[in-house]
Amino acid sequence: MGDEAGPELTANVQRALRVMEAAGAHAAEVPVQQLAREAGLPLATVQRLLKALARDGYLTELDDGAFTLFPDRSSLEQLDRVRPVLTSLRDELSAAVYLTLYEEGEIRVMEIADSAQAPRVDRWVGFQDAGHATALGKSVLREMDGKARAEYFSRHSLTGLTPRTITRREELLRQLDSSPAAPVVMDREEYARGTTCVAVPVYSGDQIGSLGISFRSDRMYRTSRVRAGLLSSAMRVTMGLSLPD
Structure with a gap:
């Protein structure tokens, strides 16, 4: 073969x-x-x-x-400022790190920091079509108001990607609005079997995004360490993205 x-x-x-x-x-x-x-x-x-x-x-x-082939220069400058934060978080947690921003009604992956020791998840479905199934997407959706969520759901179906994917809007909204660990959001094999993702919100000015990590579901992580690392890095990323060019 x-x-x-x-x-x-x-x-x-x-x-x-x-x-x-x-x-x-x-x-x-x-x-x-x-x-x-x-x-x-x-x-x-x-x-x-x-x-x-x-x-x-x-x-x-x-x-x-x-x-x-040439992204917007201001976006490149923003990413240059936050890339060291993503790399540091990757090395600290030994996990692939992702940065997304909500642009023109889509959740877009702006940057990924991975390595041979911290491989990225196989993006077999584009993240912009899987916001309901990823911690990165759910983190963005959690920060939206009702009107913005309704507009998003009017254009995106809640497709079942794995047996654990939430496909009912009411159930997803209940999870987003009652998360006990807010602002930390997780998906446990909802996007890809064998992969867990954890994410927190970030901002570029008034533009919402998310910062998250992915790792094999059979790996053991100290929840407090992951939470602290993500929240600290999210603050630095927000500062880097929000600085004037």
């Missing part, structure tokens, strides 16, 4: 590189149709690759459906 998958994997990598080379040839955003022409690939193939590249942070998908 490995030999059969090898050539196809190589071909996929080659196609992805062609798409990124096409995107990198432009200083601004590029429509998908133009990227397909310049990469010499079918439109459907390019659309699939673009979604995967954007999901993994190699490209940025803009509101109008175009893509760019």
Whole structure:
């Protein structure tokens, strides 16, 4: 099976590189149709690759459906300020660290700090479509008012990703509003089997986001240590994101 998958994997990598080379040839955003022409690939193939590249942070998908290899400079400067905090938290807790922000009605992963010793969770479903199933998403939803939540749920279905995923809105809201460990939120294998995630809210000015970690569910963690590390780091991240450029 490995030999059969090898050539196809190589071909996929080659196609992805062609798409990124096409995107990198432009200083601004590029429509998908133009990227397909310049990469010499079918439109459907390019659309699939673009979604995967954007999901993994190699490209940025803009509101109008175009893509760019160059994110907004102010966002880059913000991330530069908080990246050492994420790395420090990763090393302190030996867990992959994630930073999200709620942008244009979507929960977007802005940065991931992982390593061979602290691998990231397999993002088999984009986090922006799984806010109800991740601690990162639930942390953002917990901070929203009723109107913002209703608007979010009008566009996102509560899909069952594992047997533990909460798929009833009323049950999810009860959990968010009655969390005894607030502002710490958890998901226990609700997004991916075998993975637990813990998250707390962060802010960029008045923009809500979340800071979280993921780890194997069979690992034992001192709850007080995780809580203290996340809350302390969240304060530093909020300061870094909220400073003027």
